Amino acid sequence: MKAKNLLALLFAVPLSGAPRFAPVGAPEPKYSVATIPAALREGAHAVLRADDEVVTVKSAGRLVHTVHKVITVLDAGGDAFGRTTVGYDALNAIGYLRGAVYDADGRLLHQLRASEIRDQGVGDAGGSLMTDVRVRYADLRQPQVPYTVEFDYEVVSDNTLFYPTWQPQDEEGLAVQSATLRVSTPAALPLRYQERQWPAGAPLQHTRAGSQEQYAWALADRPALDEEDNAPPLADTTPGVALAPGAFEVQGHAGSASTWQSFGQWNYELNAGRAVLPPATIAKVAELIKDAPDPRTRVARLYNLLQGSTRYISVQLGLGGWQTFPASAVATSGYGDCKALSNYTMALLATAGVPAYVALIGAGSDHADLRPDFPSNQFNHAIVCVPLASAGRPDTLWLECTSQTTALGYMGSFTGNRHALLLTPKGGQVVATPRYRCADNRRERRIDLYLDAAGAATATARTLRTGQEQDTYAQLLHELGPTEQKQYVAEHLRLSTFTISRFGLAAAPGAGTPGVVETLGLALPGYAPPSGKRVFVSPNLLSRLPALPAQVGTRQTALWVPRASLQADTVQLHFPAGFQPETLPAPVQMATAYGNYSAQYQALPDGTVRYVRRLEMPRLHLPAASYAGYVDFRRKISAADRAQVVLLKTDV
The missing domain is CATH 2.60.40.3140 (Immunoglobulin-like)
Incomplete structure (x- = not known):
């Protein structure tokens, strides 16, 4: 820098009178x-x-x-x-x-x-x-x-x-x-x-x-x-x-992660010899299964024993993040982390003559699936795999050992629809956990909607949710009281003005995919006010699917719908005396790569109108170019969900 420029810089003073240069000894500005x-x-x-x-x-x-x-x-x-x-x-x-x-x-x-x-x-x-x-x-x-x-x-x-x-x-x-x-x-x-x-x-x-x-x-x-x-x-x-x-070592325990087989072998050997039960527990198992007719019944009884006598804690003490508590310690204390409870479950099953294996998995509804082409530690949880056979065919059961309430064999959003690493005496083996499809993840709803002459309405609704559709509601059922349950449901109803007059949440009866039943009574003031001689009624009270915004610019990422689902709605419309249906919406039927949708209306001899809606959406992972078609599919569903039945007042 020329001297005159340096002097000009040093003596330049802005209009405010504050010097533009830093005080002597101050660090030079950076990251402007x-x-x-x-x-x-x-x-x-x-x-x-x-x-x-x-x-x-x-x-x-x-x-x-x-x-x-x-x-x-x-x-x-x-x-x-x-x-x-x-x-x-x-x-x-x-x-x-x-x-x-x-x-x-x-x-x-x-x-x-x-x-x-x-x-x-x-x-x-x-x-x-x-x-x-x-x-x-x-x-x-x-x-x-x-x-x-x-x-x-x-x-x-x-x-x-x-x-x-x-x-x-x-x-x-x-x-x-x-x-x-x-x-x-x-x-x-x-x-x-x-x-x-x-x-x-x-x-x-x-x-x-x-x-x-x-x-x-x-x-x-x-x-x-x-x-x-x-x-x-x-x-x-x-x-x-x-x-x-490739090669690694943790507190003196050396291993290799270069293949899934070697990584699983290290983990298996790290925990070998820790599945020994005390004599009292072995005797309890023998008494519990003495009349069990088949392996599945034995598994069910021992899973009930596990859920009723243990609780989960997290153990993260040095190597304890990977090496399990002995099964004998869990039997004595009644608690353990996911590894310890899984190891204990495996020991119970072995005593009953049912082979089982611990499996490592990445758990959580938002956890990425295992990348099978890159052997490495991608896990945060352990579960149990029980390879059974039924009628000569594989019939594998998966057990979540940290929950007192999860149904036998159910993985749900937490560990379903992904891969796990089975730990066997021969090393690690990548396997798939249960896949939950549309038929498993159902939401079936029946509503009776009663209108009065002034346009107010009341409704009774019974909703059965199964599979991943019930995961949140099962958590509500087991972890919150009725008041908190009702508050959650109220906050998630897409209704402008309503009062919940009756509410209940209960486990759905029956075996198979677990479910939760919700019962609702609703008061809906001003739901369908008369307009002259006509009343316009939206029969889709609780299941409207919103449209998606159009893509701005070029879509950059793939279309991703991570969970399959099936929605089936039946709504029975009950009208006050002096009203009859004048116009019913036209039926809608769509079968696309993004899912299937139908909506139908029928005037019944008893003077009511029945609305039946069905939406089936698979898991999707499609190229970015597919998004425009998906937006159009959702737009058509949204329009069909807003369709109205027109009632005519006949006693004027």
Whole structure:
């Protein structure tokens, strides 16, 4: 810089009289919002300015993960990015956690102090009683946007079963300016990785220096995304890299994750010899099954014993995250985590002469299915698989061992429709859990709707939900009282003005797919007010399916409907004296790749009108180009669901 320009800069004073240069000793501004390209600010709540992560594999039993992350929060919608949480436990130690926050011009506002970092234990909704998992939490959110936060931390892990997964753009409304991942590993411990949704033109850089191998990935200039309707999760649509070990070691227990067979073998051997029951429990089993005619009956009785005598806690103590309590400990204490309860169940069944296996699974209605082409730890739960045979054909039973209320053999939204890793003496084997189709996930409703001459209505409704359609309601039934149940149902009725005059929730009788029956009495003031001599009545009281918004721009993601369902509605319309149907809507029948829909109306001899509606929708995962057809299908359903019966007043 020329001297005269430097002097001009130093002595330039804005109209406000405040100097434009920083005080002596102040750090230079950085991360100014003005330097973010306009294309990245558009539609974004926050911009990831930098996400530089380094994974250093020290040995088969240790790795170090360092993170440097800078995020500019543009508006209140991105405020959650102003804080960070770093977990640790007996096998993972935090080396450091540092942070700073800057104003819109990039001037330092505040350095994170050690006293501002909160340290707390981690529990879960099921009542975690035995855990060493803790988190350190730092909050640098500011009252005025935009601002920029910078976080640095290091985690030293002695659990190399877990390698990090890197996916910088993991939130809606987050743009990415720059992100890098570097991995260094001994050549004797070659890295296993899987690039997911990786863009063309961003190749992996792989080099070798002496005994070390280096891997590097980089992403840049990725605009923010809005999650599209009926789209897969962002984890399935944005670029990422999953890492996994070949050889690993956890507290002296060495294994290999290079194949599912070897990974399952390690887990099986880790828990071998822990399925021995006390003599008193063995005697109890013998007494319980002495007159059981077949293996399925034995399984049912022992599952009832399990549910009535044990409870779930979470155990996450070092290797306890993977090595189970002995079955004898569960028999004595009556509690255990998913591994311990599954192991105990397997021991009960073995005593009864019924072979069974523990299976690892990724549980949760929003948990991604197993990626069978990338052997690695993708699990957070354990269940039991009982391979039976009926009439010479396989008849496998799956058991959820942590619940006192789940029906025998039912997996539901929690662990159904996905894959699990069966742990056998010969190693791991990938198998499928039950698939729940339309016929399993039913919602069958019968309504009697009574109109009066003034346009008010009352209704009685009985709704049977089965399979995944009943999962939420089964949870309500077993975990909440009648008042809370009624409140939940009231909040989810799509009615403008109503009063619930009667309410009940009960388990549906019968075997097979579990179900819940809901009974409702409704008062509906002003539901169908007269218009001259006519009354316009919408018979679809509770099952209207809303239309979807039209796609703006080009659809980017696949069409994704994760759950099959079958809805069957019958509504009987009862009219006051002096009214008769003048016009009934035309029947509707649609059979498409997206599902089947029908609606029919019939005037009955007793003076009532019957409305019958049926909607069958399979699980869908179709190309993005299919979305326009799905929107049209939903639009037609929505229009048909709003159709009205016209009544004519005849006594005038």
